[in-house]
Amino acid sequence: MTMMKKPLLRPFSLVLAFCLLLTACSTLKPPSLPSPTPSSMATPSATALVAPSPTRGVSPTPAASPTPVPPHEPRLLSRLPERGQEQLVDAPIVLQFDQEMDRASVEKAFAIEPAVEGTFSWPDKQTLQFQPGGSGFAREATYRVTVGTGARSAQGLALVEPIEFSFRTVGYLEVAGAFPAPDSADVETTSAIRVVFNRPVVPLTGIAEQANLPPAFTITPAVEGKGEWINTATYSFQPAKGLRPATTYQVRVPAGLADATGGVLAKEYAWSFTTQQPAVASVEPADGAKYVSPKGGVRVTFNTAMDRADVQKRFRITKGGQGPAISGQFTWVENTLVFTPTATLEYGATYRAEVQAGALAEDGQTSLANAVTWQFTVAPLPKIVSVFPRAGATNVEPGKSIEIRFNSPMDPTTFREFVSITPTAEIWPQFDEEDTLARFYTYLRPSTRYTITVSAG
Structure with a gap:
């Protein structure tokens, strides 16, 4: 009997091991239904082989109904x-x-x-x-x-x-600024006339639509030119040929001018200004100039357009302020008179230029109130007036610069071509602001006699 009981233990142990393996894996996937176990193999632990009853279908969860929000006070x-x-x-x-x-x-x-x-x-x-x-x-x-x-x-x-x-x-349309300033005097004849409002008057437009926009003001006496809205609240007028000199202008912005919001200018806005007298704005050469080129011309610029023929009759240049007037040719560049002498001016001579009082402006109604005179000196023929070290100097320090002073400006770009040093040495010339003092540096050997030559030309 003992020999027949031993074989029955092995199948039972295998079945138990297999069941334990399935139980360990049940956490990974749903358990499979096991095959029916023979009643002869039933043991207390065999309950692990019993499959659970199939799960019945779950009924869908009904949707939650929102809780009605109670009415609240209006806001x-x-x-x-x-x-x-x-x-x-x-x-x-x-x-x-x-x-x-x-x-x-x-x-x-x-x-x-x-x-x-x-x-x-x-x-x-x-x-x-x-x-x-x-x-x-x-x-x-x-x-x-x-x-x-x-x-x-x-x-x-x-x-x-x-x-x-x-x-x-919204308030009324108002003028926030006017230019030239009201009651100003000595206004340049090239000035623009401009008015700035406190709020937009016209819509944003392109250049092509500018002609359809209304002008902001009128000018008395009338002036030829072009007016335009440079932004929605600023109107500018640029005279075509400038304003007349010595003239008082009246500018009026009419009452009733409406802005973009419908606001209107409650009452007329008016202001006036006076332009400057005809005057000489600048001259060239400047008064007191020296070292003027003998071949250069004289330029006179006016602050306004002038009667050219009348100005030419009242312009003259004389040597030293005496003697006959220098002859020459007149040309004009806008408001600038250019006088070119027929003959070369004398080297080292001083000349006096003058525009006489009464020279008429282009309008023929205003004129130069006072004469304008100035003088200038033509550069003399160049020559050396001093040198350092002086000729024949001894015990010169090798590190000292060499200086040559001239009586008139020299051309720094060509100067080096006309200067030589013996024994040969490299030189690096530098000039002062007037180009009359040449200072150059070089390396000089001790106890050596040097000769510096400035050639003609």
């Missing part, structure tokens, strides 16, 4: 005009609430001070508009709007607190 979401915004005189006041409102109660609770007649409208169930009647709101005025707590929502809930705000309407 103002937005308004026009906004805080700090100027209100157009014909624009409506707009109040938008966060829910449908009881129209009758809102209109009854609405008040504005000072009182303004108008009408109510509702673009939608939440938005009230108040449109002022007649000519609208007054310009440059402050209004206060109140909606009392009697205003209710469509569900009958009242405002928790009244709605209160103030706003200001």
